[in-house]
Amino acid sequence: MKLHEYQAKQLLARAGIPVPHGRLAVSADEAEAAARDLAGPVVVKAQVHTGGRGKAGGIRLADSPEAARVHAEAILGMDIKGLRVKKVYIERTARVARELYLGITLDRDRRRAAVMLSTVGGMDIEDVADQSPEKIARGWPDPRLGLLSYAARSLCFDAGVPNEQVAAIADTAQRLYWVYADRDAMLLEINPLFIQDDGSLLAGDAKLEVDDNALYRQAEVAKMKEIAPDEEIEERAKALGFSYVQLEGDVGIIGNGAGLVMSTLDAVGNAGGRAANFLDVGGGAREAVVRSALEIVLANPRVRSVFINIFGGITRGDEVAKGILSVLAAEPTRVPLVIRLSGTEAEAGRRLLEGAPLVSRATMDEAATEAVRLARAVAAT
Amino acid sequence: MSVLLGHRTRVIVQGLGREGRFHAARMREYGTKVVGATKPGAGGTTTDGIPMFDTVARAVDATEANATIIFVPAIGAADAILEALDSELGLIVAITENIAVHDMLRIAAVLETSASVLIGPNCPGAITPGECKIGIMPAENFSPGGVGFVSRSGTLTYEIADLLTRDGLGQSTCIGIGGDPVIGLPTPDAVRYLNEDPDTEAIVIVGEIGGSAEERAAEYLRAYGKKPAVAFIAGRSAPPGKRMGHAGAIVSGNSGTAASKVAAFESAGVTVAVAPSDIPRLVREALRG
Numbered sequence: 001m002k003l004h005e006y007q008a009k010q011l012l013a014r015a016g017i018p019v020p021h022g023r024l025a026v027s028a029d030e031a032e033a034a035a036r037d038l039a040g041p042v043v044v045k046a047q048v049h050t051g052g053r054g055k056a057g058g059i060r061l062a063d064s065p066e067a068a069r070v071h072a073e074a075i076l077g078m079d080i081k082g083l084r085v086k087k088v089y090i091e092r093t094a095r096v097a098r099e100l101y102l103g104i105t106l107d108r109d110r111r112r113a114a115v116m117l118s119t120v121g122g123m124d125i126e127d128v129a130d131q132s133p134e135k136i137a138r139g140w141p142d143p144r145l146g147l148l149s150y151a152a153r154s155l156c157f158d159a160g161v162p163n164e165q166v167a168a169i170a171d172t173a174q175r176l177y178w179v180y181a182d183r184d185a186m187l188l189e190i191n192p193l194f195i196q197d198d199g200s201l202l203a204g205d206a207k208l209e210v211d212d213n214a215l216y217r218q219a220e221v222a223k224m225k226e227i228a229p230d231e232e233i234e235e236r237a238k239a240l241g242f243s244y245v246q247l248e249g250d251v252g253i254i255g256n257g258a259g260l261v262m263s264t265l266d267a268v269g270n271a272g273g274r275a276a277n278f279l280d281v282g283g284g285a286r287e288a289v290v291r292s293a294l295e296i297v298l299a300n301p302r303v304r305s306v307f308i309n310i311f312g313g314i315t316r317g318d319e320v321a322k323g324i325l326s327v328l329a330a331e332p333t334r335v336p337l338v339i340r341l342s343g344t345e346a347e348a349g350r351r352l353l354e355g356a357p358l359v360s361r362a363t364m365d366e367a368a369t370e371a372v373r374l375a376r377a378v379a380a381t
Numbered sequence: 382m383s384v385l386l387g388h389r390t391r392v393i394v395q396g397l398g399r400e401g402r403f404h405a406a407r408m409r410e411y412g413t414k415v416v417g418a419t420k421p422g423a424g425g426t427t428t429d430g431i432p433m434f435d436t437v438a439r440a441v442d443a444t445e446a447n448a449t450i451i452f453v454p455a456i457g458a459a460d461a462i463l464e465a466l467d468s469e470l471g472l473i474v475a476i477t478e479n480i481a482v483h484d485m486l487r488i489a490a491v492l493e494t495s496a497s498v499l500i501g502p503n504c505p506g507a508i509t510p511g512e513c514k515i516g517i518m519p520a521e522n523f524s525p526g527g528v529g530f531v532s533r534s535g536t537l538t539y540e541i542a543d544l545l546t547r548d549g550l551g552q553s554t555c556i557g558i559g560g561d562p563v564i565g566l567p568t569p570d571a572v573r574y575l576n577e578d579p580d581t582e583a584i585v586i587v588g589e590i591g592g593s594a595e596e597r598a599a600e601y602l603r604a605y606g607k608k609p610a611v612a613f614i615a616g617r618s619a620p621p622g623k624r625m626g627h628a629g630a631i632v633s634g635n636s637g638t639a640a641s642k643v644a645a646f647e648s649a650g651v652t653v654a655v656a657p658s659d660i661p662r663l664v665r666e667a668l669r670g
Contacts, residue, residue: 106482106486106562106563108562108563108591108592108593108594109567109592109593109594109597111485111486111489111490111563112486112489112490113486142490143483143486143487143490144487144490181483184481184482184483186482211481211482211483213455213479213480213481213482214481214482214483214484216456217481247620248620255536256536257534257535257536257537258534258560258589259532259533259534259535259536259537259538259560259587259589259615260534260536260537260540260615262534262589262590262615262616262619263534263537263540263613263615263616263656263657265616265618265619266615266616266617266618266656267656268618269617269618270655270656274618275618278619283535311536311537311539311540311543312519313505313517313518313519313535313536313539314517342540342543343519343522343539343543344519363658364540364656364657364658365656365658
């Protein structure tokens with residue numbers, strides 16, 4: 001789960017990390033009032049769950065409350081990478097002398113959190129890692145000990161932080177690690193971390209992603225959850241117990257197991273087509289879940305054929321067949337269905353589907369080829 | 382014989398709920414020695430003929446168990462794994478899905494100084510066909526033989542085992558390591574077991590996009606590979622930055638792409654299959670040399 005900058009900054013401030021004074025606004029009026037409150041030059045920042053806000057024009061400086069109003073009008077309602085801006089955060093500007101990067105992410109290979117510090121701030125850290133990896137100092141704290149003082153200091157020296165800044169930055173890194181561990185974060189970044197002209201630190205931005213599997217013990221964070229309109233289908237699918245990701249193609253996909261569904265997408269690609277979605281019904285899906293899955297896939301107007309690929313383990317072929325039949329009973333689907341049933345109760349499932357208006361194929365490759373062919377046939381009509 | 386599990390494996394079940402009972406029964410049908418189960422407060426009773434114990438330590442004392450399978454729900458699963466580690470069970474299979482990543486980070490730190498092997502979480506388990514099954518896989522897709530098989534994906538494991546079995550290619554040991562971002566037995570470690578196993582003649586590796594476990598496995602095989610290997614990577618057509626169901630299967634930046642994994646395997650002399658259906662043929666070709 002992703003948090004907005006203003007939400008992440010609340011949590012950082014509470015951990016003793018300095019953040020700029022700021023106010024949230026959902027209208028131009030509120031933005032102007034917030035800027036007046038903050039008394040001084042401000043920055044108006046779009047609050048959306050994506051990076052690249054600056055490049056998209058979602059971050060603008062304002063030297064008066066009137067200017068803040070104009071900028072808020074421009075930013076509110078703006079579309080940034082497909083996400084509509086509904087809130088802006090108004091902040092006092094910093095007196096920036098220098099920008100650093102400080103972030104913590106999951107290092108899957110080391111099975112540790114990786115703490116990263118670089119004197120190249122404000123940039124996309126992946127670009128820095130690509131082009132000049134030596135500019136990023138890294139540490140991997142033992143989760144049972146946390147980020148110890150000496151380790152935090154080492155990071156500063158490795159990154160080339162000036163001596164007079166080491167104590168403050170090491171302290172901020174330790175506090176950041178504490179928030180990371182305490183809030184079950186997957187990613188926590190301050191980029192840029194400002195060193196101001198008087199030497200004090202200030203978090204310029206904050207990015208926080210929390211592990212969905214830990215929300216049961218992160219009640220405060222869970223309350224901050226916001227669902228963007230384009231995430232609604234994916235959220236509805238999650239509530240029903242399966243995972244759905246919208247893609248660009250025209251062959252709808254339903255399968256059981258993430259790996260099998262990914263391979264199904266690949267099989268459609270091998271057959272010269274493109275998948276319209278990823279949909280994993282999970283293990284042991286019953287009739288009702290299969291029905292909802294098919295309904296969600298068919299609700300996508302781009303879909304021109306649907307490929308249902310089931311290899312039954314816990315999932316039973318007869319339950320899958322019943323789910324499909326209940327959709328077909330209501331009304332014939334607007335696009336052709338292709339099914340490949342294997343594994344547990346596949347025989348029983350195929351018997352149930354005999355005579356139903358759909359195409360059955362024995363293997364994943366044959367079914368993918370057929371689904372792609374049928375999608376093209378629909379496109380041609 | 383095989384690796385990690387076989388005739389001498391004695392298993393307890395942690396979490397004998399609905400799912401646990403169902404799969405304990407399937408495991409016993411298969412011939413797995415299920416010697417006990419734990420449930421706090423149920424010590425001294427039996428469920429479906431399985432002796433119950435209050436703690437893992439007591440179960441191990443009484444039954445000489447050397448392995449465990451965990452069905453405990455996500456909130457208690459990390460505790461169950463740590464309890465099994467504390468009793469020094471040689472093999473721990475965690476079926477449970479949705480365990481918090483920070484719990485797994487703590488477990489990974491404990492594993493660094495432990496002799497136990499953890500398979501999972503969020504996995505189908507492991508099977509040495511004809512000897513022992515510790516997991517939830519449908520047994521009829523597997524058959525005894527010489528192909529060692531490691532997979533990050535559950536259903537794809539069944540699919541590929543079925544393809545191998547239909548082709549007459551039996552398996553030595555199949556390990557479903559799980560698709561989570563932090564797991565107990567990453568691909569390179571599982572490959573090392575199969576590479577060192579005298580009864581494994583060829584290795585099949587099923588990977589997914591995300592992380593660099595496949596690249597590291599390729600690196601290992603390039604240096605130490607003793608037998609032919611065939612790999613398959615799921616998710617070649619997945620767009621970057623999209624999470625594909627598994628928390629593990631996500632591509633960010635340039636790392637973890639299918640292209641990088643395919644290139645790593647190919648440069649290590651490992652054949653890469655374009656579709657699962659190619660795997661049996663490629664295994665036969667690789668075995669012929």
